[in-house]
Amino acid sequence: MNMTVILITLVLLAASSYYVGLKKSVSIQKSEKLHSAPIYHGSLLAIYSLIVSLLFILIWRLFENYLYPEFSLSKNLIFFLSLLVFLITALIVFLKIEKNFRAREKVENIIEIFLLICSTVAILITIGILLSVIFEATRFFSMVPITDFLFGTHWSPQIPIREDQVGSSGAFGAIPLFTGTFLIAFIAMIIAGPIGLMSAIYMSEYATKKTRDIIKPLTEILAGIPTVVYGFFAVIVVAPFIRSSGEYFGLNIASESALAAGLVMGIMIIPFVSSISDDVINAVPQNLKDGSLGVGATKSETIVKVIIPAALPGIIGGLLLAISRAIGETMIVVMAAGMSANLTANPLEAVTTVTVQILVLLVGDQEFDSPKTLAAFALGLVLFFMTLILNYVALNIVRKYREQYE
Amino acid sequence: MFDNEELLKETKSQALNSETVGDIHVDDPRIIAKNINVFYGDKPAINNASIDIGKNEVLAMIGPSGCGKSTFLRCLNRMNDTIDACRVEGELFLDNENILDKKTDVVSLRAKVGMVFQKPNPFPKSIYDNVAYGPKIHGMAKNKIELDEIVFKSLDKAGLFEEVKDRLDAPGTSISGGQQQRLCIARTIAVSPEVILMDEPCSALDPIATAKIEELIYDLKKNFTIVIVTHAMQQAARVSQRTAYFHLGNLVEVGPTSKIFTTPQHKLTESYITGRFG
Numbered sequence: 001m002n003m004t005v006i007l008i009t010l011v012l013l014a015a016s017s018y019y020v021g022l023k024k025s026v027s028i029q030k031s032e033k034l035h036s037a038p039i040y041h042g043s044l045l046a047i048y049s050l051i052v053s054l055l056f057i058l059i060w061r062l063f064e065n066y067l068y069p070e071f072s073l074s075k076n077l078i079f080f081l082s083l084l085v086f087l088i089t090a091l092i093v094f095l096k097i098e099k100n101f102r103a104r105e106k107v108e109n110i111i112e113i114f115l116l117i118c119s120t121v122a123i124l125i126t127i128g129i130l131l132s133v134i135f136e137a138t139r140f141f142s143m144v145p146i147t148d149f150l151f152g153t154h155w156s157p158q159i160p161i162r163e164d165q166v167g168s169s170g171a172f173g174a175i176p177l178f179t180g181t182f183l184i185a186f187i188a189m190i191i192a193g194p195i196g197l198m199s200a201i202y203m204s205e206y207a208t209k210k211t212r213d214i215i216k217p218l219t220e221i222l223a224g225i226p227t228v229v230y231g232f233f234a235v236i237v238v239a240p241f242i243r244s245s246g247e248y249f250g251l252n253i254a255s256e257s258a259l260a261a262g263l264v265m266g267i268m269i270i271p272f273v274s275s276i277s278d279d280v281i282n283a284v285p286q287n288l289k290d291g292s293l294g295v296g297a298t299k300s301e302t303i304v305k306v307i308i309p310a311a312l313p314g315i316i317g318g319l320l321l322a323i324s325r326a327i328g329e330t331m332i333v334v335m336a337a338g339m340s341a342n343l344t345a346n347p348l349e350a351v352t353t354v355t356v357q358i359l360v361l362l363v364g365d366q367e368f369d370s371p372k373t374l375a376a377f378a379l380g381l382v383l384f385f386m387t388l389i390l391n392y393v394a395l396n397i398v399r400k401y402r403e404q405y406e
Numbered sequence: 407m408f409d410n411e412e413l414l415k416e417t418k419s420q421a422l423n424s425e426t427v428g429d430i431h432v433d434d435p436r437i438i439a440k441n442i443n444v445f446y447g448d449k450p451a452i453n454n455a456s457i458d459i460g461k462n463e464v465l466a467m468i469g470p471s472g473c474g475k476s477t478f479l480r481c482l483n484r485m486n487d488t489i490d491a492c493r494v495e496g497e498l499f500l501d502n503e504n505i506l507d508k509k510t511d512v513v514s515l516r517a518k519v520g521m522v523f524q525k526p527n528p529f530p531k532s533i534y535d536n537v538a539y540g541p542k543i544h545g546m547a548k549n550k551i552e553l554d555e556i557v558f559k560s561l562d563k564a565g566l567f568e569e570v571k572d573r574l575d576a577p578g579t580s581i582s583g584g585q586q587q588r589l590c591i592a593r594t595i596a597v598s599p600e601v602i603l604m605d606e607p608c609s610a611l612d613p614i615a616t617a618k619i620e621e622l623i624y625d626l627k628k629n630f631t632i633v634i635v636t637h638a639m640q641q642a643a644r645v646s647q648r649t650a651y652f653h654l655g656n657l658v659e660v661g662p663t664s665k666i667f668t669t670p671q672h673k674l675t676e677s678y679i680t681g682r683f684g
Contacts, residue, residue: 208490287527291590293488295540295597296517305539310530 006079010053010086014046017090021045024097036104044103045093047110053086133384136377143371144172149378151175155341157361157372172375174382176341180258180351184333185326187262187347188269192322195266196273197315203274204281205303216278223271231335234264239336242348251348256338259347265332272322280314281307313398320394324387330355354379427672428661432460432648436601436631437482442496444477444486444655451477454496455657457650459601464623464632466646466663468639470678473652475635479603482633483519484512500601517544520594521603525610526586528578528593533570536578536589537561540597556596563629564592565622584615591622595630602626604634608641620645639679643667651675 022042025034034041060078097103141149152173199219203212239260246253284307292302308315330353338350339360361376368374435458444452452474459465467475477486484505486492498506505515517540528536537557540546547553557574561567566588570581578589587607594602604623608616623632623645636642642649642663649666651659651674659672670676 285527287523287525288529290485290488290521290523291527291529291593292539294483294485294516294521294523295543295593296513296515297540297543298513301543305543306529 006057006082009079010050010082013083013086013090014050017049017094018042018046020090021094021097024094025103028097028099032099035100035102040103040107041097041101044107044110045090045097047107048093049086049090051110052089053082056085057082130384133377133381136374137381139369140371140374140378143374148172149174149375150382153343155357157357157375172371172378174354174379176343177352177354177357177379178382178386179343179345180337180341181327181353181355183258183345183347183351184262184265184337184353185323187259188265188326189319189323191263191266192269192273192326193319196270196318196322197277199270200274200277200281201303204278205299205307216275219274220271222268223275225268227268227329227331228335230264230268231332234260234332234336238264246348253348254338254350256336256350257348258337258351261333261335261337262347264336265326265329268329268332269322269325272325273318276318276321277311277315280311280318283314284310316394316398320390324390327353327383327387328355330359334359354383426456426657427659427675428666430457430657430660432458432463434461435459436461436500438497438499439478439481440497440499442478442481442494442498444474444481444495445493446489447491451492451655452481452657453655455652457657457660459631459633460648461631462627462629463648464627464634464646466642466649467633467635467652468637468642468649468678469652469658471637472654474655475650475652476605478652478657479605479633479635481506482601482603483516483521484510485516485521487512517597518599519601519603520597520599522587522590522594522605522607524606526583526590528586528589531578532575533561533578533581533589534574537592537596540593544597546597560592560596561589563595563626564588565618565625566592582615584611584618587611587615587619588622591619591626595626599630601631601633604632606635606637609637616641639667651678653678 019042021044022038025036025038025041028034029038057078060081149172152171153175154171154173155176156171199215203216207215239255239257242257242260242263243253243255288306288310289302292306293299297305333353333356337352337356339352339356340350341352341357342349344351358376358379361372361379437459439455439457439459442452442455443450455474455478467479469475477492480486481494481498482505486494494506496506497504500515500518503510505519529539531539534557537560538553541553541556547556558567561570566585569585570576570589578586581589587610591602591607608619611619620641623634626632634642634645646663649661649663650657651666651670651672653674659666659670659675661671666675667679670679
């Protein structure tokens with residue numbers, strides 16, 4: 001007997017038990033006043049029986065192998081037993097239905113518990129992800145000292161095949177990766193921050209409705225372009241442009257550079273900044289703007305001194321979203337900034353980022369117990385904590401600002 | 407009981423006849439409005455209104471909702487410019503300058519004609535910075551000492567200084583609604599305007615805060631010309647010398663406040679102040 005058939009049968013049974021419960025309570029209602037409306041009696045009968053029988057199946061499946069291995073093959077048995085459980089529960093609830101039965105309260109409780117479970121799912125999954133990463137990262141740190149990883153300045157995750165091989169010791173210093181990540185994110189924010197904010201100001205304060213209706217959707221298209229396409233753009237257009245303009249000034253620039261990746265990434269995240277900033281600037285009450293214009297401030301004075309400060313929490317939120325997007329971005333960097341881990345602050349050199357290295361470490365056939373593979377989890381863990389701290393700090397800034405001015 | 411349908415018919419026929427009853431002129435005018443017409447898109451909002459506003463007087467503008475009194479008020483400092491579909495025609499003279507002229511600098515106009523709004527709208531800044539906002543923009547103070555003086559004087563004139571002198575650094579939004587409205591008045595006074603426009607300044611306030619603002623208006627009259635839009639007729643009676651009654655975009659009647667409230671000449675004015683519509 002297929003599990004799907006069992007489930008469908010149970011749901012059909014639940015539907016019919018709903019009508020049974022409804023009918024009984026309606027017939028009681030004819031002579032006496034019910035505590036709960038008939039619909040709750042029917043629902044309770046259906047939901048209770050369904051939950052109990054599903055729980056039965058779940059528990060049975062979990063424990064059958066340990067407790068009764070001899071029954072494990074008999075799906076029919078599960079089917080009949082679950083039907084039996086369903087019917088017994090339904091019968092018990094059915095017998096309980098009378099004028100004072102508080103079915104409404106019980107249904108409300110079930111709904112509340114269901115909602116609670118839904119809201120904890122996200123938290124539990126986050127904890128699960130964190131634990132799995134921590135577990136693998138601990139294995140990595142048992143092979144490579146944590147201080148070497150966090151403070152080492154040399155990244156070359158090669159594991160020797162033979163003992164006497166040249167360059168036999170792998171180096172797992174993560175600092176070049178993090179500087180690379182921040183360098184590219186920084187360049188991207190230099191591009192996206194001002195451009196996004198300015199275009200948001202133009203759209204919300206200066207543009208006519210018609211202009212805004214054209215510009216805003218077009219800007220948002222930028223966010224929908226696949227990052228691979230941005231990568232092409234970086235490699236084919238931006239990098240050669242940077243190199244040739246570098247040659248013009250007598251600079252020798254590699255075709256893969258942090259600048260190219262950062263510029264293109266900046267273009268990619270403009271919509272994150274502009275769209276959110278535009279929304280929060282529009283949310284600044286008109287009477288604040290009127291107040292400023294009313295004492296003779298110009299439009300730009302009003303924007304700089306009243307609107308932006310009032311919209312700042314939202315603008316910071318938009319910037320942070322953009323930063324975390326920039327830190328997590330992989331594809332553009334692989335294509336435009338290269339894979340060599342250089343410890344440099346020079347945007348004209350090739351760098352690499354944390355996410356790119358995670359990709360590199362995990363691609364291909366790898367053993368899952370070599371430091372090379374496990375290093376990916378350690379990188380992921382550090383990245384996770386960094387974004388966590390970033391978000392925490394940002395939320396605090398926003399909250400402090402709100403407390404002050406609301 | 408008054409027959410509503412009859413009143414409506416009468417209202418419509420009256421609306422066509424846009425002659426203003428009463429004396430629109432004063433001896434010593436500060437603002438002269440001539441044949442003001444305002445349109446929102448194609449919809450007329452004010453129909454050929456002419457009125458003088460005298461020096462050091464409080465002019466109250468009353469009338470049912472949507473009668474155009476706020477729109478008229480917003481013409482006086484060109485705040486209607488911020489509404490895209492709004493079009494103003496006619497002539498409005500302040501110091502012999504037609505302020506409706508395209509060439510008029512609205513920034514300096516608004517410094518001369520300040521405005522207090524319906525809802526208290528302090529900026530999300532400290533009390534001090536709220537008041538210092540205008541003077542800083544217009545470069546009215548050479549140094550911190552002068553700025554302090556302007557801020558303290560303005561707060562004092564708005565009757566707020568004693569209440570907030572210990573917490574000038576507190577956010578302007580942290581004080582009570584009535585105090586916030588007086589803060590907004592202080593902010594307006596700080597740029598030393600000649601005229602102060604008030605758009606239902608007490609409609610969001612409780613009776614005690616309202617009484618304080620009314621007292622303040624009475625005091626401010628000595629130094630400023632004040633135009634106040636209000637829904638509360640008692641308030642108009644208490645604070646103003648002259649009253650203008652608007653109805654469906656028409657300036658129906660203008661006259662000394664005592665006369666308007668005791669012996670109105672126009673039937674619509676009489677219906678309104680006796681509470682037949684509002």
